[in-house]
Amino acid sequence: MIKDFEHFAPKTLKEALALLAKYGDDCKVICGGQSLLILMRQGLVAPKYMVDIKGISELNYIKDEKDGLKIGATTTHRAIEKSPVIKKKYPVLVEMETRLASIQTRNWGTIGGNICHGDPAGDPVPVLIALNATLTVAGAKGKRSMPVENFSLDYFEVDLKDGELLTEIQIPVPPPRTSTVYTKFNIIESDLATVSVAASVTLGSGDGVCQNVRIALGAAAPMAIRAKKAEKVLKGKKITEALLSEAGEVAATETEPISDIAASEEYRRELVKVLVPRMTKEALARAKKA
Amino acid sequence: MKKELKFKVNGQPYDIFVEPKKLLVEVLRDLVGLTGTKRGCNSSSCGACTVMLNGMAVKSCSVLALQANGAEVVTVEGLATGNKLSPLQKAFLDHGAYQCGFCTPGMLMSSTALLAENPKPTKQQMKEGIDGNICRCTGYNSIIRAVTAVVKGEYKEAK
């Protein structure tokens, strides 16, 4: 049962930031609300004020610029899923969005809302980490940017200081011979991930050496993490089956999975051991073709 | 305190005052009085409350009513034109694409939105279109057959 609150619907970012500064901790931001309203209906969240930024059109855009892709925080999942330019240049984002929850949730839920919700099993963050994306947040005292992997601090906790709003996601143009892939393991297709793996591989020119690799794991720790040690196993080397499975073993040691009704800790580690080599190999294959 | 909500439901404009906490589904059922839209869960996962908002399928239990300000909402009661059923409604009848009928309004809205956006979806896209809607009676395949029949043009659009 939702407790009543005062509802503000600012039309501009400036207005929104002013409201957030004014009401501080007593107010919460709502955009698509696809995750937040579940918590509110169950009485887990009951703010006195709500700043509804769904209507702020200045934060709702997909810009393909020279230095990369810019996505406004209030852009819906479905808009990303159906964007021709993203399909062409960043296909992994479309693959990820297609399997995110349901069409209804994707039509109204936003990429910014998902990232700020901070669910370690959320689909976008591992992919954005693999794509080496950065985020911009804005507050009354000005803007600051950070790599997306530093944004999630802990279980459902993100680096938003009081009165700040996430405004934009930036994704750099991938270097040549680069490909990024994503998969999530679950029993029901559109379910949250039991474990998810995003892998990005950049090949050296013509010699099959893995010039750079980024591996991100979802639902394997209190927040989405980069498997840095596993990356070191592969970086700068010629990829072999043995190396790939070693990377999988190493990645499994970097996780802090939980046991819950979906899977045990051991099983999540086992999945990381299997999916990291599998996805890295897939990225490698696509990179060769790119 | 209450705020003004001006929006259209099935083409009919409404201008009402609602408490901010009110969800779109509550306003549609209790204030506008259209009980075709149902509710089946408390975790935004069953899809029985699906309506169309500005042409998109959304879960009306997961949209604040005030966020529908200025929007065009279509509910299952808005599918028929006068006494003529829509092609999808006729296809659902022919293919037994419902049994208890409680999820049917949601299924019809998801399918209608799917075809409005993409008149020629593949079978996989049809399945994605209704994947957000749980049905415990039919096993979904009859619904996919009904949507397929409409895509194949077996039903005329009601004039």
Place this chain on the structure above:
Amino acid sequence: MSEYSVIGKRVHNVDGTEKVTGSAKYTFDVVMPNMLYGKILRSPYPHANILKIDTRRAKRLVGVKAVVTGKDTLGRKQGIWRRFPELCDEEILCRAKVRYIGDAVAAVAAIDEDTAEEALDLIDVEYEPLPAVFDPMDAIKEGAPQIHEGVELNININRHIEWGDVDEAFEKCDHIREDKFKCSSQAHVCMETHDAVASFGHNGKLEAWTSSQSSYYIQRLYADMLDMNESDIRVHNRHTGGGFGSKFELDSAQFCAAILSQKLCRPVKIVLTREEEFTATKRRTPMYYFLKLGAKKDGTMLAKEVRVITEGGAYTAMGATALYLTGFFSSFPYKYPNYRYDGYRVYTNTATTSAMRGFGAPQSTFVGESQLDMMADDLGIDPVELRRKNGMTPNYEVPGQAFIQSCGLHQCLDKIEEHIKKQGKLPPNHGIGVSAYGFMSGGIFNWFNTPYAFSAALVRINIDGKVDVYTGACDMGQGSNTTLSMICAEELGVRLEDVRIFSGDTGICPPDLGAWGSRQTLMSGNAVKRAAAECKQQLIEFAAAKMGANIVYDLDIKDRWVHLVDRPERGVSYFDIVKETIRGKDGVAIMGRGHYTPHRKGMISPAYSFGVQAAEVEVDPETGRYKLVNVTTAHESGTVINPLGIEGQLEGAIMMAGGYGFCEDQPMDEGKILNPSIADYKLIRSLDMPETDILEIDTYEPEGPFGAKEAGEGLTNPTAGAIGNAVYKAVGVRIYDLPITPEKVLKALKEKEKQTKKAKK
């Protein structure tokens, strides 16, 4: 051309247009003037005494009109086995003791749901927690907490079935298998949760709207709990959003709404939340299964012994029947010359387990078909061949238990064998598993202890020839309104659109035991058929007089044409005859009454349907995840009355039974259900649903209307077993406990790898 003009045709459901336009009204949509909204306070403890309930703060909250506790009830105990008072053990609104997390202790009626919910937090209940026990294996140990007074070892009920000489037969077997299985719980997940609007008048009479499978049961159980005459109670069952076995016992929404309304003489509406639906209504019975199977080298089954311990939960409910049926269907669908079953239902401090579609047979079929496949492997016999060798045949008597008339099992086995051959060589990690089943068309037993006929119907023909059918049968989505209307139209020789059906309203419809045990097509169908026949007879008499034909001619009615059977062209319009019959009967509308109660039949059911299912899976051996590729079913249920209906029942059953094997589970911790939401309770969705093919088998059941038998629950029995056998065929690992999750498959694969490595050394 089949000789039927209505039956067997692909028709729209009679209530279809309401359902596809959203105009169908469910109890969920009922709004009455002056109506209040109720909420129920439930116990957070699995086992505790209630010391004190202080409702003063709640009563003072603005908008609260009434707060009731166990003290406001007559303290009676309800149970569906009314013939056995010691099995009626549920107060619904607890007075002294709570027995599971979710047991109701208080209820509030207020001007709206939010106020009622807020009031719940203001009710102070003082509990004295008691030691609790959750697993039946612990509950039967000496010294385990006693959940119901005077019930030793928490054994709620035990059932025994035996024929032949089991011990001697095992001596003569060439090969014996002993296997242990664990069957899990499952939630009905009806899309419309339990709900009720109860409205007491100042005349002391009760009118209630509720989502139900048997309005007569609700009426009778209300009468028991409120100490009223059942005819002072009228229960409406408008459209119901699914039942699947969860909606024919009196539940907390119905009872608390009535108690609150009784105090206020105002309508009170209670709609259970989805969380309450998962935690505080009934669910499928989890079972520990111990099987011993003995066979000759040539595959002839000589003896089977079955021991089952079921998790009963806090109360009896319909659990006793599940215990009996799982033992009865453990011998299905094969001819075991020697068979022994011992079943024990054990009280535990968990949510009560009761009836759910299949009712014990999905459990017995999963374990039975799994073990049979293992036996086939041991003996080196093809699984289909082993089933063919031992399968039941028409007119077979299950010794001392039941008499089976029509049985198309062998045609189904042939069709499935053909289907499997057609698939040819499967790609790697694919497997097709087989599972055979049989089920009853309604039960003979009358534990509800009502003197009424099992089914009754009234048919009335009006002056314009239009036909009204009044039946106590309840349509919860399975399509009984359509099937019964078709039976009436066929018998009377009119068209489906000439028939209008009134069902589930105890005020105007004759009593019927309702929708459970797949009984309505057969039993309510027979009642409707006989009532229609009574009307037809009156029309035939007038037609014969009017036509003055030679008395050697028989008359019949087909497609609104009353005619001589041997000279179909000689006849008169049905509509004219109706007018004249009514005029000839002093202006009284034509009425016919029909009823059906199975007499002198085998112990369990008047008729049995059979079938075989083949499920194909594709397994990813590195993660254990598998995809349901295809489920093909050869089902025989006599004459098919409503083809669209039977296809719907089959595909819907595959979603539910497939879920039972594939993903559905209710993990618990100390009696607390850990996934009480549709987000966490895994359900098959459209992307996960396999392709489903149906191979129709033509049989005729003499006991059923026009030769029809059940197609509701039987179809829910085979799929879990078919999936288990398919996974074994694909990657060679056997899973012994449901659901068959990827984690279990991978663990078994790793285990198998270790075994083969050790064997190589």
Place this chain on the structure above:
Amino acid sequence: MSYHCPVCNKVSNKSALDLARHMIGRGDKVHRDWITSKGFKYSELLALQFKSFGGEGFKALAEVLEKETKVKD
């Protein structure tokens, strides 16, 4: 010969074991009390029965019934 249930009018002509199955299977108060009066604890008989295959629980009761309820006809 046949075996008459000492509590209700059920007659079993097969064996004492068959009558034992009837008495334990029926499981209502009347039958339970007679069984307890013979020095058995009803729940123990059941425990014997579900602990292993072979129907041990019934054999124990059948011995008593063999003596007390056999009727030559």
